[in-house]
Amino acid sequence: MPQRTLSKTVRPSAFRLRAAAIAAVAAGTGAATLLGAGAAAADSASLAPTSVTTSAVADQAKAQTKAAAAVKQAAAAKAASWVHPVSRYTLSASFGLGGSMWSHKHSGQDFAVPNGTPVLAAHAGTVVKAGPVGAGDGPAYGNAVVVRHANNTYSQYAHLSKINVRVGQSVGTGERIALSGNTGNSSGPHLHFEIRTSPNYGSAVNPVAFLRTVGVTV
Numbered sequence: 001m002p003q004r005t006l007s008k009t010v011r012p013s014a015f016r017l018r019a020a021a022i023a024a025v026a027a028g029t030g031a032a033t034l035l036g037a038g039a040a041a042a043d044s045a046s047l048a049p050t051s052v053t054t055s056a057v058a059d060q061a062k063a064q065t066k067a068a069a070a071v072k073q074a075a076a077a078k079a080a081s082w083v084h085p086v087s088r089y090t091l092s093a094s095f096g097l098g099g100s101m102w103s104h105k106h107s108g109q110d111f112a113v114p115n116g117t118p119v120l121a122a123h124a125g126t127v128v129k130a131g132p133v134g135a136g137d138g139p140a141y142g143n144a145v146v147v148r149h150a151n152n153t154y155s156q157y158a159h160l161s162k163i164n165v166r167v168g169q170s171v172g173t174g175e176r177i178a179l180s181g182n183t184g185n186s187s188g189p190h191l192h193f194e195i196r197t198s199p200n201y202g203s204a205v206n207p208v209a210f211l212r213t214v215g216v217t218v
């Protein structure tokens with residue numbers, strides 16, 4: 001029976017081909033799983049010889065390491081950055097102004113905002129002062145908060161209607177620490193913002209000039 005003979009010789013060969021195809025698919029799937037890559041990478045891995053696949057895995061690993069480093073770097077840059085203490089404002093009294101409102105020159109920058117506007121930590125740090133009577137800096141400030149940052153830099157927030165942080169608390173950049181108000185010696189709802197070189201009154205520097213050096217334009 002020629003038909004039977006033919007089928008006997010063909011069948012094992014067809015079986016081998018099919019087995020090889022299944023193996024190739026399995027290998028391709030394995031490579032794709034290892035890579036954690038998309039369809040394009042899986043295709044090239046299953047078609048490519050073993051040596052190329054190994055190099056593709058190495059390239060992919062390199063690319064993933066690079067991407068992870070970039071994400072880490074972006075996160076570090078974000079952590080290092082400063083932000084505005086209030087997001088929507090009108091600038092009012094600026095630093096260094098004289099006049100009857102202040103016993104000395106104006107020691108901060110005023111941001112006119114409605115009562116109850118969220119006040120944000122301009123940079124990550126630790127709360128070192130929080131309370132009424134300027135948290136120890138005098139009644140003119142009303143309710144106030146001082147945050148210590150790296151490199152002997154402190155930010156101060158005054159005339160607050162509500163304080164949301166306590167001394168010793170760590171705060172992140174842009175974290176809400178208080179609500180603005182009109183407490184203390186204030187002629188209307190606003191945030192008084194200082195940058196200081198110590199936690200205390202008398203060490204203020206121009207906050208607008210300082211913010212500019214850290215990439216924040218007021």
Ligand SMILES: [Zn+2]
Nearest residue numbers: 108109110192
């Ligand atoms: Zn002020």
